[in-house]
Amino acid sequence: xxxxxxxxxxxxxxxxxxxxxxxxxxxxxxxxxxxxxxxxxxxxxxxxxxxxxxxxxxxxxxxxxxxxxxxxxxxxxxxxxxxxxxxxxxxxxx
Amino acid sequence: xxxxxxxxxxxxxxxxxxxxxxxxxxxxxxxxxxxxxxxxxxxxxxxxxxxxxxxxxxxxxxxxxxxxxxxxxxxxxxxxxxxxxxxxxxxxxxxxxxxxxxxxxxxxxxxxxxxxxxxxxxxxxxxxxxxxxxxxxxxxxxxxxxxxxxxxxxxxxxxxxxxxxxxxxxxxxxxxxxxxxxxxxxxxxxxxxxx
Numbered sequence: 001x002x003x004x005x006x007x008x009x010x011x012x013x014x015x016x017x018x019x020x021x022x023x024x025x026x027x028x029x030x031x032x033x034x035x036x037x038x039x040x041x042x043x044x045x046x047x048x049x050x051x052x053x054x055x056x057x058x059x060x061x062x063x064x065x066x067x068x069x070x071x072x073x074x075x076x077x078x079x080x081x082x083x084x085x086x087x088x089x090x091x092x093x094x
Numbered sequence: 095x096x097x098x099x100x101x102x103x104x105x106x107x108x109x110x111x112x113x114x115x116x117x118x119x120x121x122x123x124x125x126x127x128x129x130x131x132x133x134x135x136x137x138x139x140x141x142x143x144x145x146x147x148x149x150x151x152x153x154x155x156x157x158x159x160x161x162x163x164x165x166x167x168x169x170x171x172x173x174x175x176x177x178x179x180x181x182x183x184x185x186x187x188x189x190x191x192x193x194x195x196x197x198x199x200x201x202x203x204x205x206x207x208x209x210x211x212x213x214x215x216x217x218x219x220x221x222x223x224x225x226x227x228x229x230x231x232x233x234x235x236x237x238x239x240x241x242x243x244x245x246x247x248x249x250x251x252x253x254x255x256x257x258x259x260x261x262x263x264x265x266x267x268x269x270x271x272x273x274x275x276x277x278x279x280x281x282x283x284x285x286x287x288x289x
Binding site: 005010011012015016019020022023024025026027028031035085088089091092094 | 098099101102104105107108111112114115116118182183184185188
């Protein structure tokens, strides 16, 4: 019987966010917005969902006087992403 | 209701996003190689000219400018770029930075030893370490010109053992140009074409 795909990752925006974060040490909100093309509101909601699941860590800091949100993938998120990619490969027979 | 992707779309999205992120972040990947390459070429020629005109071997102190100026300029460039683009660092770029920090550390240690033991084969060690660094960088980023030029540098480091007098200084400039400047420009050109 085939494994189910992780429903949290099986959404275009959350999968894009995770694919960006898997490639970099950490990324700030502006970079994620540029890479995903999402609106601020939608991106915030999806980041919260990933953070609640423990897939990413969100750090609020300041750069000069401007607030800055930094996101980093966690070990749990990395495992989930790998598992998701493996399951996908199984479906696609690659 | 959220859009749902089929399996192929999901896989395409992962591959596309990772590739786009890598391209965007590594737009200036050849710059450190060019910066250290040019600094090494200029320093080799400057030390050669100054010593051959004055006979004063203390001009070898100028070598310290390569790691000091190189890392300083790199830090300034990185800060200016992150102010403009907010581009993060990839895991690969972090690994490469650590390789070069280790190599720079060994070079600085070698510079100290040269002032104590002057028979120390400094050109051999500098070319060998730089060649290894370039080849390792090439293997990590899978860029063949770095691997080829790095291995060429390693081979030339042994040839430097046969150079006598001050001849090794212009030879060093030439080797640094072949090992770092040429592949650095090739990488920058390739990245600009990809963008």
